[in-house]
Amino acid sequence: MSEKEGSSSDGAATKKKDKAKVSRTSLILWHTHQNDPTAVKKLLEEDRSLVNARDYDNRTPLHVASLHGWIDVAKCLIEYGADVNAKDRWNNTGQNGSHSEPKPVTPPLSNKCDWEVDPVELDFTNAHIVGKGSFGEIVRASWRGTPVAVKRILPSLSDDRFVVQDFRHEVNLLVKLRHPNIVQFLGAVTEKKPLMLITEFLRGGDLHQCLKEKGALNPTTAINFALDIARGMAYLHTEPNVIVHRDLKPRNVLLVNSSADHLKVGDFGLSKLIRVKNSHDVYKMTGETGSYRYMAPEVFKHRKYDKTVDVYSFAMILYQMLEGDPPLSNLEPYEAAKSAAGGLRPVFRAKSYSPELRELTEHCWDADMNKRPSFLEILKRLETIKEKMGTDHHWNIFTS
Template identity: 75%
Template sequence: MSGSEGSSGHSASGGGGAEEVPLPTVAAAAGEKKKEKNRVSRTSMILWHAHQNDAVAVRRLLEEDGSLVRAMDYDSRTPLHVAALHGWIDIAKCLVEFGADVNAQDRWKNTPLADAEGAKKDAMIELLKSHGGLSYGQNGSHFEQKPVPPPLPNKCDWEIDPSELDFSNSNIIGKGSFGEILKAYWRGTPVAVKRILPSLSDDRLVIQDFRHEVNLLVKLRHPNIVQFLGAVTERKPLMLITEYLRGGDLHQYLKEKGALSPSTAINFALDIARGMTYLHNEPNVIVHRDLKPRNVLLVNTNADHLKVGDFGLSKLIRVQNSHDVYKMTGETGSYRYMAPEVFKHRKYDKKVDVFSFAMILYEMLEGDPPLSHYEPYEAAKLVAEGRRPAFRVKGYTSELKELTEQCWATDMNRRPSFLEILKRLEKIKETSSSDHPWHIFTP
């Protein structure tokens, strides 16, 4: 921008009429950029306020810009979809008043009425039908409720009889809008059980995604991925059973320890990168979409080994719970590690995980979450506008800083793959142990 300003200033002083032509072009481009930024921000806000049941804020936004009634998140869900799923009548009435399409379809082909029927919101069903709402999609009441069909032919290998699960001394180790995660015992062994609420176990979309996740998890085998042990699919509540890791999650560990030594941070980063390289392996790429410290687990209290987890259920949570504008309920910390293209409702690929990885690496070295002085939503908004966390500690070599900056590049095509990240981290570890005065890398 500074170069453009200098050029236009020069033509003004020269007095040549022809040279002044680019000025409106530059101004128009800047204006378009500002307009686009404002549009993205307003889109996020109306979806957020619809989710929060804030009818006053929704009406104010629509009065300022009526086109926002057609706003969509990256799953093509409109504010009316959000209102319908939660049963927010005042929000729905306001949206309909401003011309909302009552039969808009999200990327799963669900209409708002299908969502309302799936969530059993009777008043909302009546309201939408009175305005011509039709029920089609995967969630509507025209689907007969059926038992969960076997996700895989050899289901007997991993289907767990719930009577084998001992919850007598269980304790909750995680909670969300989908249900809860408990430490329990299976045949005498401590396990982590992700138990979905019985009411959600009736939802066709939840059943479909649950089957998808089981199909996915049962195939994964890697030392840096939390190991799937089995599932309960024939009775309610639906449950996923994985290995129990005694060390807790990275979020809690960083909260207690603060900034890690560069050697520990790089060793942790290597473990995460190994797990993610496995998940991103072509051609069957698994995009985590919610990589953050809470979803990275320590194998034991010695904190010498990490595993990536919750990539399966995190997608399930987001899909079933209002197909959230991102993940607005539960752990809003997801915003803090969110890639700008996700926040802006743009198309994204596996490089969203690389961005989140950069934020985690930064947090491990700095000791504070990225942009910690801002609320998660505000932090994500600033990141989408181009802001990045400032490097403060001395633990960054130039190579480590450069890698972090490349991983959080605005242009996702400039971000390295996890395989490349892995190779570069190994090289940084190797060279730093001999060349750097820290002497932090222990053999």
């Protein structure tokens, strides 16, 4: 074997070893979150170095175990040499179990009277639960006679300073957002328990349910929906105050009404609280566990990332609107994310939309995050495709 061949072989072996390491890192974080000490111990017996594995927010398995109070898992990790003083991205250690910012973020008190709501104004007489999470629930209620969505923190957690801190951070974020394609914040209850965040209630439900019922959308509808999502995301991504959603998926895109003629991007409140407080790759709401299917490869691999993770997720949503099925629907969510991180992408089957739309989707889910277009560029390309479809539309009825 030549020296060059030997070097190439060594490089391939190193890459394979690194890939396996990433997979085991995901597994130990997952099993820790699931409170499975047996699985955690088995992984540590195979590779003791996993005890101090890090996710993309620099959190170790011990951070996750400490947060949830998983005593047996924590004991196992410490037995195998876990660093109890390891610090995550926010400078917190596994001892305090926090995944939150170290400095409390309080709402802008100067204008607090503009949005602080007296809970007696909220009518829960005919309320019904829209969704549940580890830290609270989303309820449809009435405020001053108007239907609203109320994200209510569990009373038992209303004294947890980290939960309160994250809740106030969400309020501070939402109070500044004003855009037709972003779910509108209306107010919050911060001075009494339970803590509540109030947003407009959108009667059309979410895009996930819409696609489940209707299947593939016609290209014109898909483009109009994509434009609405891209407009909202372009607003969030505008510098200098860039907001990265990090969990863009059909469930977090809401239809304004039953006619489904207008979309808004939502879930900056409770969903973000859940994601931050739990392991990075686990997101649990009613009827769904995990955001893996729409997760960018760099997030799955625990690498540094930027706002283009939202562009990748957008591509997966666009694919689902055009094809009718979730991306990589033949795989379980975790396996889908793992396969996508390895380079696999969904297969296009429908013939009813333009090659330009397919090219845009492929551009948005590029493995190299630096090659993905911005949402402003996406908007321009979608408008161009829409104009072209308008001139060619009379031919569409003759094509399959």
